[in-house]
Amino acid sequence: MRVLVVEDEVPLAQLLQRGLRKEGYVVEAVHNGVDGLWLASEEPFDVIVLDIMLPGMHGYDVLRQLREREVWAPVLMLTAKDGEFDQVDALDLGADDYLTKPFSFPVLVARLRALTRRTPVSRPVTIQAGGLQLDPAAARVQRGETEIDLTPREFNLLHFLMRRPDTTISKSEILQHVWDPAFDGDDNVVEVYVGYLRRKIDRPFGTDTITTVRGVGYRLESS
Secondary structure, eight states, X not given: OEEEEEOSOHHHHHHHHHHHHHTTOEEEEESSHHHHHHXXXXXXXXXXXXXXXXXXXXXXXXXHHHHHTTOOOOEEEXXXXXXXXXXXXXXXXXXXXXXXXXXXXXXHHHHHHHHHHHOOOSSOSXXXXXXXXXXXXXXXXXXXXXXXXXXXXXXXXXXXXXXXXTOOEEHHHHIIIIIOTTOOSOTHXXXXXXXXXXXXXXXXXXXXXXXXXXXXXXXXOOO
């Protein structure tokens, strides 16, 4: 699950990043509305945590423009305000839920889980590419009738590649989305995990799904 946190209180944003990562989410955080709108428009997120009072662009304006751009990721609004009209405004603009500061972190996580379960985001229940079927909700991968057992990291890597089939993706981009935006280790870890994936999704079946593009990155072939 990829989460975007748009929160101008840096300590709070960092706290949310650490906590959500421990829950197994891939988290990116920005601290103003302009960057939040740009990132949410350019990259796919499963859910967005959006503060209302933001520098650069108000949270309501960010939400309004996201919906105008047909970005339908569920949005949980965060604010220090607790007036009922603020809640009405947020929901009328297209927010999916509303949480007032200070809040309980377990409640936040529970609401994020609920949003991703119930919100009819326009994506298929299963992703199919390269003869593979991937079910994000069940964390299940199959080739034909054969279920393939993957580690969480292998699953996240395959999920990311399958969401962008026939597209060459650099190692740095894979690290940013599958590992962590702040990852500062050796990028050869991507090559290692691509090798793990190939041994599980391709070699037993005589297929060649993931192509290495020398000097650039990797591409998952859709056919």
